Each structure stands twice: as C-alpha cells, then as structure tokens.
Amino acid sequence: MNDWVFTALGTQWTITTPEPLRDKVTEAIRTELERIDVTWSRFRDDSMVAEMARRPGRYPISAADQPLIDWYRRLYEVTEGAVSPFVGQTLADAGYDAAYSLRPAATISVVPSWESVLAGHASALDVRSPVLIDVGAAGKGFAVDRVAGIVADHASEFIVDGSGDMVFSGCSDPVRVALEHPQDPTMAIGVVEMREGAICASASNRRAWADWHHIVDPRSSSPTWNVLATWVLAPTTMVADGLATALFFTSDSVLRERLGPPTDRFGHLTVTRDGHIEQTEIPGLEAFW
Numbered sequence: 001m002n003d004w005v006f007t008a009l010g011t012q013w014t015i016t017t018p019e020p021l022r023d024k025v026t027e028a029i030r031t032e033l034e035r036i037d038v039t040w041s042r043f044r045d046d047s048m049v050a051e052m053a054r055r056p057g058r059y060p061i062s063a064a065d066q067p068l069i070d071w072y073r074r075l076y077e078v079t080e081g082a083v084s085p086f087v088g089q090t091l092a093d094a095g096y097d098a099a100y101s102l103r104p105a106a107t108i109s110v111v112p113s114w115e116s117v118l119a120g121h122a123s124a125l126d127v128r129s130p131v132l133i134d135v136g137a138a139g140k141g142f143a144v145d146r147v148a149g150i151v152a153d154h155a156s157e158f159i160v161d162g163s164g165d166m167v168f169s170g171c172s173d174p175v176r177v178a179l180e181h182p183q184d185p186t187m188a189i190g191v192v193e194m195r196e197g198a199i200c201a202s203a204s205n206r207r208a209w210a211d212w213h214h215i216v217d218p219r220s221s222s223p224t225w226n227v228l229a230t231w232v233l234a235p236t237t238m239v240a241d242g243l244a245t246a247l248f249f250t251s252d253s254v255l256r257e258r259l260g261p262p263t264d265r266f267g268h269l270t271v272t273r274d275g276h277i278e279q280t281e282i283p284g285l286e287a288f289w
Contacts, residue, residue, distance in 0.1 A: 011163035078258040082249035088132030102209040111218035141241025182229035193284030200240035203229035233267035
C-alpha cells in the first residue's frame with residue numbers, strides 16, 4: 001500500500017491506496033480542500049466565513065456544501081442548541097483565534113441562536129447580523145468525505161485519514177485503529193478493526209489552554225466538562241465527526257431517538273471525567289480498560 005502524506009486545512013493528511021495516485025487526482029484533492037478552506041475557515045481573512053463576520057447579507061453556498069449546513073442544523077436541533085456553528089467568536093475571545101494567542105479576553109461573547117443570525121440556509125446563508133461561524137464540529141469530517149469521493153473514482157481500496165478523522169473503503173484486510181487514552185496520548189484504551197466506514201474522535205485534551213478547551217457549550221458560552229473523549233463509527237465521516245461532538249452534550253440514546261433511521265445507526269464510545277465508560281457494542285473492538 002502507498003501512503004500520500006500532505007498538509008491541508010492546517011493539519012496532516014494521509015491517503016493510503018494500493019498504487020500511488022496520479023498527479024491529476026492529487027491536484028483535484030488539493031483544489032477541493034483549498035475550496036473548502038477559502039469558504040469555511042475562520043482563520044483566514046479572505047474566507048467567506050470572515051466576510052460574514054464583517055457584514056450581513058446573502059452568501060451563496062455550493063451544492064456540495066449544502067449537506068454540511070443541513071447536518072449542522074440537524075445537530076443543532078437534536079442537541080437543543082448544544083452543537084452550533086456560531087461558537088466562532090466565543091472561541092476567538094477565549095484565545096482560540098486566528099493568531100492562536102491562547103489568551104482569554106476579559107469579556108467572552110455569548111453564542112447567538114441560529115434564528116437570530118440566519119434567516120435561511122438553503123442554497124445560501126442569509127445572514128441577519130455579522131457572525132463568526134466555526135464548522136470545527138463536523139467540517140473536517142465533511143472534508144474527509146469530499147476527498148474520499150475523489151479517491152473512490154480512482155481506487156477501489158483506500159483509507160483517507162484527515163489527522164484522525166478516518167474513512168475506510170474496500171479494505172481487504174482489517175486495519176487496527178488505536179483509541180488514544182484521553183489522559184495519556186502515549187497510551188490507548190482500546191483498538192478497533194476497520195474495513196469499511198468512518199471513525200472520528202473528539203477530546204477535550206486536544207486543544208486546551210488556560211481554563212478553556214475547544215468544545216464549547218453554546219448555552220453557557222463556556223467549555224463543557226462532563227465528558228473527556230468520544231469516538232463514533234458511522235457510514236460517513238461527516239456524520240461520525242458531528243456525533244462525536246454531540247455526545248459531549250447529549251446521550252447516545254437521546255440522539256438515536258431524535259435522529260431516527262438511518263442516522264441513528266452508529267457505534268460509539270464515551271469516556272466521562274469521572275472515568276465512566278459508555279459504549280455501543282462495536283464489532284472488532286478490543287478494549288484495554
């Protein structure tokens with residue numbers, strides 16, 4: 001198997017295929033990731049997100065990006081506002097800004113409600129008032145799926161790994177994926193075998209500074225503390241990525257009830273701050289706890 005390792009969206013990617021990808025394929029991947037970045041990054045001044053933070057208006061979105069916004073709206077609904085794309089200014093004020101200052105401001109912005117900033121989200125974002133969007137809860141998973149769609153046209157067996165958000169397709173042999181211990185990155189609390197589908201994780205120790213980390217509860221405009229880490233297995237990386245964040249706020253049983261089929265068919269593992277472990281039965285999981 002051949003690994004193509006590169007950097008995009010501010011992180012390392014690895015695409016594994018039986019044969020090296022042709023130049024036209026790698027160029028198509030880079031082009032798509034740049035398109036996503038210039039649209040959705042809150043860390044660059046020339047992005048559409050940066051423009052929405054400066055002025056209201058109607059901002060057309062690509063048909064390819066509509067599933068991302070629709071998924072955010074669904075997550076917002078099933079978590080009763082706990083997963084929101086409008087946490088950007090709160091995170092920036094807390095120090096997770098474009099300069100990565102990691103110095104919280106004296107005043108932290110309150111996360112606005114969906115209806116107060118968006119009048120509509122079909123084909124375009126109708127922005128009522130300037131808002132700094134952050135798609136970190138599902139955006140990288142979305143990007144992994146977009147890359148996988150390109151690779152699938154040229155390889156029947158592959159792995160796309162966007163810095164831990166991973167999708168597998170047609171793997172002839174099971175691939176062992178370690179589940180990083182949320183309190184010790186040199187250890188694993190388990191290993192899961194993957195052939196098909198996606199796995200994503202979210203952990204409060206990954207981007208932590210001062211009294212903050214990157215998983216913010218919009219209802220309090222402050223970090224959530226009850227959960228240490230989550231993992232989700234789902235058919236697509238975007239869904240797995242979003243649900244990994246949703247599980248910090250909402251139990252898996254409530255999510256399944258509110259989502260309904262087929263999105264309710266996901267595997268999960270949640271580690272709480274008091275050391276409790278909750279899980280769905282996951283085929284191929286070897287637990288170390």
